[in-house]
Amino acid sequence: WEKFAATSSAAGGLKMTVHGLVYDMTVRAAREAALGAGAVIKYVTAGKMDDFHLKKILSIQPKLILLAGGVDYGESETVIHNAKMLAKLELDVPIVYAGNVAATEHVEYILTSAGKKVYMTENVYPRIDYLNVEPTRNVIKEVFAEHIVKAPGMEKIKNMVNYEIIPTPAAVMKTTELAYEHFGDCLTIDIGGATTDVDSVTDGSPEVQEMLISPEPFAKRTVEGDLGLFVNAHNVIEMMGEDNLRKQFEDYEELVKRISPYPQSDRDEYFISKLATFCVQQSIRRHAGSKKHLYTPTGRKTIAEGKDLTAVKCVIGTGGFLSRSKYAKEVIESVKNLSKLHPMELLPPEEVRFFKDKHYIFAAIGLIASKIDKDIAKELLLSDMVEY
Numbered sequence: 360w361e362k363f364a365a366t367s368s369a370a371g372g373l374k375m376t377v378h379g380l381v382y383d384m385t386v387r388a389a390r391e392a393a394l395g396a397g398a399v400i401k402y403v404t405a406g407k408m409d410d411f412h413l414k415k416i417l418s419i420q421p422k423l424i425l426l427a428g429g430v431d432y433g434e435s436e437t438v439i440h441n442a443k444m445l446a447k448l449e450l451d452v453p454i455v456y457a458g459n460v461a462a463t464e465h466v467e468y469i470l471t472s473a474g475k476k477v478y479m480t481e482n483v484y485p486r487i488d489y490l491n492v493e494p495t496r497n498v499i500k501e502v503f504a505e506h507i508v509k510a511p512g513m514e515k516i517k518n519m520v521n522y523e524i525i526p527t528p529a530a531v532m533k534t535t536e537l538a539y540e541h542f543g544d545c546l547t548i549d550i551g552g553a554t555t556d557v558d559s560v561t562d563g564s565p566e567v568q569e570m571l572i573s574p575e576p577f578a579k580r581t582v583e584g585d586l587g588l589f590v591n592a593h594n595v596i597e598m599m600g601e602d603n604l605r606k607q608f609e610d611y612e613e614l615v616k617r618i619s620p621y622p623q624s625d626r627d628e629y630f631i632s633k634l635a636t637f638c639v640q641q642s643i644r645r646h647a648g649s650k651k652h653l654y655t656p657t658g659r660k661t662i663a664e665g666k667d668l669t670a671v672k673c674v675i676g677t678g679g680f681l682s683r684s685k686y687a688k689e690v691i692e693s694v695k696n697l698s699k700l701h702p703m704e705l706l707p708p709e710e711v712r713f714f715k716d717k718h719y720i721f722a723a724i725g726l727i728a729s730k731i732d733k734d735i736a737k738e739l740l741l742s743d744m745v746e747y
Contacts, residue, residue: 363397363520364730366527366722367513373503373526374421376402378445379458380410380428380437383573387485388456389427392492394580396499397526398423405436408444423452423502425495426466429459431485442466443464446473453502454626457483463638467676478502490574500529522730531677532558532580532727537728537740542673542714546707547721548642549678550635552589552620557581563667567705570650570663579666581646586638588680592618595634598641604633620679632686636693643668643694648705663705669698671707676743677716687715688747714744 375398379386382405393400401419404412416424426445428438436541438458445454446469453476460482470477478501481494504523535547535558544561558623560578562568585594596604596615605611614630622628648665676682676691684690691713698706720743729738 362522362731364522365516365520365524366530366726367516367524368527373423373499374401374419375400375423375425375499376404376416376419376421377425378404378408378427378441380434381405383726384487385427385429385458385484387573388490388492389425389495391490391579392483392495393425393499395492395529395532395576395578395581396496397503397528397530397532397580398499399584408441411563413444413448415728417450420450421452421500422506425499426447426454426456427458427483427495428517429462429482430487431460431482433459435459435465437464438462439465439469442469446470446475452476453478453506455480455495455498455502457481457498460485460552488574490576492576496529497520497564498560500525503529503645503666525726525729527722528556528580528582530722530729531556532578533725533729534721534736534740535560535675536578537724537733538673538675538736538744540743541737542712544670545673545675546646546668547675547677547680548639548678550638550680551587551678553584553587553591555583555586556638557583557637557642557646559646559668559671561666561667561668561670563705564670567650567663567667567669570661571648571667572662572664575648575666580645581642583638583642585646586642588634588638589618589620592634595637599634599637601646607633628684630685632684632690633682635680635684635686639690640697642692643697643706644701644704650703650705661719665705667705668707670707671711673712673714674707675714675716675721676747677719677721679719681717682716688713691715691747713747715743715747716743718743 378390386405456480457480478498480498483495538545539560546559549556558580647668650663653660681687724736
């Protein structure tokens with residue numbers, strides 16, 4: 360080959376902690392940036408940090424710390440205080456600063472004086488109700504590429520490839536953005552053995568935009584760490600209700616024992632499809648926002664919060680089960696009824712189209728689009744995506 364590129368899930372992902380000023384504002388913006396870049400957020404704080412928070416960070420041993428806080432030229436005391444706290448942290452990990460621009464030099468001085476490796480980028484929340492997540496996402500990917508090589512065996516792979524190694528979830532997000540360019544508002548769902556990831560690329564409907572009380576990123580990723588088909592199968596069964604499954608399957612005990620990525624029989628695969636349906640529905644409902652009624656002195660008012668999926672035109676299934684199983688169509692099409700069953704949630708409409716990542720190459724397509732050639736990636740995407 361002439362060109363060789365790679366993505367990596369980094370032995371369980373890029374573990375990260377996020378520290379901001381106000382939970383609903385800078386902290387939320389920082390979380391969106393981190394998740395979209397493929398990070399796994401292990402700990403979040405809002406407001407001033409103290410020794411307890413440092414102890415907690417030490418116990419987590421993150422690979423990266425994201426510090427944010429304050430709109431541009433607004434409150435800077437908290438973020439400077441938090442920089443001083445992080446300067447004392449006895450942990451050699453890079454720190455990304457994406458907070459109030461007025462505190463940038465001060466924060467950089469505090470952290471570099473303490474010998475920390477610091478990356479400065481634009482504020483994730485530069486003004487009220489405005490999210491600026493892309494610059495931070497890009498820096499996190501860059502830090503990932505530099506530090507992934509510390510994982511066992513990765514130095515060797517780094518020397519084999521011609522490009523930076525990028526996080527696998529970030530590559531899947533890139534492919535979803537590519538699909539948006541061709542199909543319009545879309546959503547990708549990836550059911551894995553341990554987690555279920557949802558990526559959506561949509562502005563939502565104008566009608567809901569009018570009701571939204573806080574901004575959402577155009578491209579959003581959520582990771583459900585308790586929804587998976589194998590590692591987390593027992594978790595999923597518990598949430599579904601063991602008794603319900605016992606009523607449906609007389610041989611329930613045997614089926615549970617045989618859960619594996621390689622079902623031995625049609626019966627086994629059918630049983631796993633029931634768990635997959637639950638994962639699909641729950642992960643999309645958690646990803647989506649909802650409408651709420653408020654009662655004010657002037658009467659009832661409807662507001663919306665969270666990600667609006669009501670304008671989504673296509674839902675794409677990826678991951679081993681949704682790419683390969685004979686029950687994949689039945690599982691993913693269960694999304695159709697969700698908006699009827701939960702009318703106050705901002706879910707995809709009934710008339711949505713369903714596609715699958717036929718060859719299970721979504722991460723590879725995103726990698727090609729990011730690092731090699733976007734047009735080739737688009738061609739590959741169009742030949743890979745088929746309707747269920």
